[in-house]
Amino acid sequence: MRFRVQRATNRQKRVQLSLVILLLVSLFFFTIPAKATESDGNSAQVQEGQDLFQKLKTGKRPQNEKTYETPEQPTVYLTFDDGPSKLTSQVLDILDKENVKATFFALGEQAQAHPALVKRIVQDGHTLGNHSYNHVYKELYSDFQTFWDQIQRSEDIFASLADTRPQLVRAPGGTYTNFDAYYYYLMDQAGYIVTDWNVDSGDSKRVHVPVNEIWQTIKGAPLEHEINILFHDGSGHESTVEVLPQVISYYKKLGYAFAPLTSQVKPKQFPVGKSKWSRNMSLAHFQELMKETQQYALAHIQADQDQKDAEQHLANQTIVAREETAQILSAQAALPLQVHVVGGSSFTIEPSAYQLRANRIELPLRLLIEKIGGQVEWQDDKKTANAHFGVYDLEYDLSTRSIRLYTLGNSVATYSLADMNFKDGKIIVPLRKTIDLLGGRITDTVIDSNKREVSVALRPYYIFKENNSLQKNSLFAMGG
Numbered sequence: 001m002r003f004r005v006q007r008a009t010n011r012q013k014r015v016q017l018s019l020v021i022l023l024l025v026s027l028f029f030f031t032i033p034a035k036a037t038e039s040d041g042n043s044a045q046v047q048e049g050q051d052l053f054q055k056l057k058t059g060k061r062p063q064n065e066k067t068y069e070t071p072e073q074p075t076v077y078l079t080f081d082d083g084p085s086k087l088t089s090q091v092l093d094i095l096d097k098e099n100v101k102a103t104f105f106a107l108g109e110q111a112q113a114h115p116a117l118v119k120r121i122v123q124d125g126h127t128l129g130n131h132s133y134n135h136v137y138k139e140l141y142s143d144f145q146t147f148w149d150q151i152q153r154s155e156d157i158f159a160s161l162a163d164t165r166p167q168l169v170r171a172p173g174g175t176y177t178n179f180d181a182y183y184y185y186l187m188d189q190a191g192y193i194v195t196d197w198n199v200d201s202g203d204s205k206r207v208h209v210p211v212n213e214i215w216q217t218i219k220g221a222p223l224e225h226e227i228n229i230l231f232h233d234g235s236g237h238e239s240t241v242e243v244l245p246q247v248i249s250y251y252k253k254l255g256y257a258f259a260p261l262t263s264q265v266k267p268k269q270f271p272v273g274k275s276k277w278s279r280n281m282s283l284a285h286f287q288e289l290m291k292e293t294q295q296y297a298l299a300h301i302q303a304d305q306d307q308k309d310a311e312q313h314l315a316n317q318t319i320v321a322r323e324e325t326a327q328i329l330s331a332q333a334a335l336p337l338q339v340h341v342v343g344g345s346s347f348t349i350e351p352s353a354y355q356l357r358a359n360r361i362e363l364p365l366r367l368l369i370e371k372i373g374g375q376v377e378w379q380d381d382k383k384t385a386n387a388h389f390g391v392y393d394l395e396y397d398l399s400t401r402s403i404r405l406y407t408l409g410n411s412v413a414t415y416s417l418a419d420m421n422f423k424d425g426k427i428i429v430p431l432r433k434t435i436d437l438l439g440g441r442i443t444d445t446v447i448d449s450n451k452r453e454v455s456v457a458l459r460p461y462y463i464f465k466e467n468n469s470l471q472k473n474s475l476f477a478m479g480g
């Protein structure tokens with residue numbers, strides 16, 4: 001009995017031992033893989049950060065899909081940099097008289113000197129943008145940290161003066177050769193929208209540019225669907241003030257509306273060029289800045305929402321300016337429309353195939369795309385039309401009245417297009433806006449009582465030739 005008890009105890013011990021071993025083994029199998037996964041996650045994250053760092057180093061910007069609204073009417077965004085100054089009140093008076101809203105990229109230093117003008121810019125319904133604190137290139141482009149500090153310093157000044165934290169930023173001198181991919185990326189992380197321009201009035205080429213020179217520059221500029229014009233309201237720009245009324249009247253006559261820039265407007269951005277500044281970004285510094293900018297964005301989410309509400313309010317105030325003679329023209333006798341493709345062929349669109357609404361030419365999507373050498377596929381089930389042209393794919397969605405733009409197969413942006421129509425089984429689209437979306441532009445338009453002519457420059461590296469083939473076009477580099 002004693003013996004048996006002893007044996008039973010031994011057996012129990014063995015069972016206990018086996019259980020412990022089993023437990024240990026299972027712990028090993030459960031915990032090791034879990035630990036391994038965790039460390040994989042960390043190293044994957046680290047790897048991702050390094051990959052991003054390396055990618056940005058080569059000047060490539062990561063794809064960033066955002067949704068913008070394309071205005072129905074051709075629109076001019078007047079922008080004034082380097083103020084406010086003594087001249088700003090004159091600019092504001094002209095804008096007020098013309099019932100036009102604009103955007104002022106102000107300097108923090110100037111804002112401190114003219115606080116009342118900063119308040120008036122905002123009160124009058126214009127957009128206040130950030131143009132750094134002191135505009136000193138050497139400081140701003142020596143290191144992102146300095147740039148970022150100046151943006152925040154000015155922002156605090158604007159917040160205290162006019163209770164607004166501008167989301168829009170314009171880089172002094174423009175981004176080209178000043179910004180690298182790190183600058184762009186970090187500004188993006190912090191939630192800012194950096195915008196350059198597509199028309200330079202030339203009012204800052206040198207000191208005291210004559211009125212007529214600015215006027216000729218404006219008249220010679222291409223008429224894109226959305227025009228962002230660079231002007232200056234800093235001291236010494238009396239010519240800008242003088243030329244402004246005739247510039248506004250010129251675009252009004254062409255059927256353009258005027259609007260302040262908002263976060264809904266697709267920003268004009270120059271491509272990343274070779275930096276003219278020698279900067280060294282280390283991985284550690286980049287990671288530090290990334291953390292800082294992301295934290296800033298988190299802290300200002302609520303402020304951004306308020307800003308958006310204010311912008312919505314502004315957008316509602318946007319003045320729609322239509323020229324009356326344009327409406328009269330649309331009622332005139334039908335004429336064929338001549339289309340000249342710069343560096344390519346010309347073709348004619350019969351009067352029955354297009355229409356004029358205000359000063360806007362509208363025509364069937366398929367006709368336009370095929371004439372310039374692309375293709376259109378209609379997907380009846382989805383009620384979408386896909387237009388292929390060069391590196392671009394446009395997906396027209398009738399049900400949502402939106403356009404999705406793809407470049408080389410990557411979705412890059414979605415636009416709403418309220419003026420898309422469906423007529424006699426055809427999608428009717430505005431000519432200028434569609435050409436813009438395809439990376440081209442209208443360089444010249446003649447619409448009068450006996451002639452209708454449009455010149456189109458196509459920029460997706462391909463141009464339509466007589467023999468129907470797509471040929472590489474080196475005429476248009478990806479310049480600003």
Ligand SMILES: [Zn+2]
Nearest residue numbers: 081082172173
């Ligand atoms: Zn400037």
